[in-house]
Amino acid sequence: MTFHLRGTVLPDGAVRDLWLLGDRITFDRPTGAADTVTIADGGFLLPGLVDAHTHPGADDKSGRPEFVPELFAEQIAAHRESGTTALRFPGLAGEVPSALRDAPDSPRMITAGRWLAWAGLSKSAVFHTVTDDLVAAAVTEAKAHDGWCKLMGDWDFEAAPVPYELLRAVVDGVHATGGRVAVHCQSAEGVLSAARAGVDSIEHGMGMPEQCVALMAAHGTAYVPTLTAFAHSAPRRIEDNARDRLWRAGHRTMIRRVREAYDAGVTVLAGTDSAPFGNVATEVEHLIAAGLPAEAAVGAASWTARAFLGLSGLTEGGLADVTVYDADPRLEPGTLRHPRRIVLRGRVVR
Ligand SMILES: [Zn+2]
Structure with a gap:
């Protein structure tokens, strides 16, 4: 199964699509991934x-x-x-x-x-x-x-x-x-x-x-x-x-x-x-x-x-750690207490 997320990627602030291939991130849609599941659509993405x-x-x-x-x-x-x-x-x-x-x-x-x-x-x-x-x-x-x-x-x-x-x-x-x-x-x-x-x-x-x-x-x-x-x-x-x-x-x-x-x-x-x-x-x-x-x-x-x-962030080929928040933590730091989605090593924790 391939996980897909879309949202505002921090720190650069661009809205992007991410796919997780095992414990790696790619910004390029994998070809032939029929079993892709979108686990976040919208929100703010951090590398945890x-x-x-x-x-x-x-x-x-x-x-x-x-x-x-x-x-x-x-x-x-x-x-x-x-x-x-x-x-x-x-x-x-x-x-x-x-x-x-x-x-x-x-x-x-x-x-x-x-x-x-x-x-x-x-x-x-x-x-x-x-x-x-x-x-x-x-x-x-x-x-x-x-x-x-x-x-x-x-x-x-x-x-x-x-x-x-x-x-x-x-x-x-x-x-x-x-x-x-x-x-x-x-x-x-x-x-x-x-x-x-x-x-x-x-x-x-x-x-x-x-x-x-x-x-x-x-x-x-x-x-x-x-x-x-x-x-x-x-x-x-x-x-x-x-x-x-x-x-x-x-x-x-x-x-x-x-x-x-x-x-x-x-x-x-x-x-x-x-x-x-x-x-x-x-x-x-x-x-x-x-x-x-x-x-x-x-x-x-x-x-x-x-x-x-020495750990990568949300970059091409980076480690597949992602957290998703409803609000922009740079404007509302309190949102960090309420991750909507937690992905660790490419596995969905929540
Ligand atoms: Zn100490």
Whole structure:
């Protein structure tokens, strides 16, 4: 069976006919396809949503995240049912079971292995995978996964971040093997160190000094602020102590830097870093509230993220991931919560 869709294709905005041949898209009507079924006629077509920062499958009731395959399956199903066709995991509590990774209804997954914490970082980072040799561990994780590794660039506000020279050695080592480096950072010093070292993505970036924007633009570093998680946590940091003051001020700084980064040409991506899973539409709304143009915010959770992760959009020969919405999400971002049609890997989910 050949599936056919017609609608306004984003981001270019042209009304087109698409046919799905297995897991591929073509704009040319296949010849002799008698069993063609039209599954969408009208509406707005995206290559699905992307959550670039999510950690499904972690049960942390014990205080240390344990990977539970059943929980992982449940949470990626929630992503799929919301129209999220691709996921990046910047740190997972365990390995994705191959049966789940290869399942025809699983969103496409970009994994980065476990969270890596340098042994010199601080004692409270010990629930991550702690290593003395951060360079070797980062190269190993990137090679063993989808080219990505994830490290903690800092942890406690009170403690020093990973030293710049060490972070730079990680970036050089991982880049030499064709991999990429995602770095959690939240203190001003930690974010500056990551931006100077030319990491591939800065996650959170709370308290980011202004000069980081130009550094990210120069190095091609993406910014994944995960505003959804901070919109939840910042209002709960109400104490009049140094940590809570830093948290609240850092949240305001992140919001400011989102727009500045976009204006400087930095790739800003949508990541939720929080439950409920399948909630990246909320991150789009936070990015718009932070001043990102709506089209850029929708792209941050769709075509821009796919391009950054090496996944095609709605192009000739592209992967057959398509979501269809009644309204134009660039004008009504809330429509992203209500996909009329979800197609993943050429199969109709809904
Ligand atoms: Zn995270």
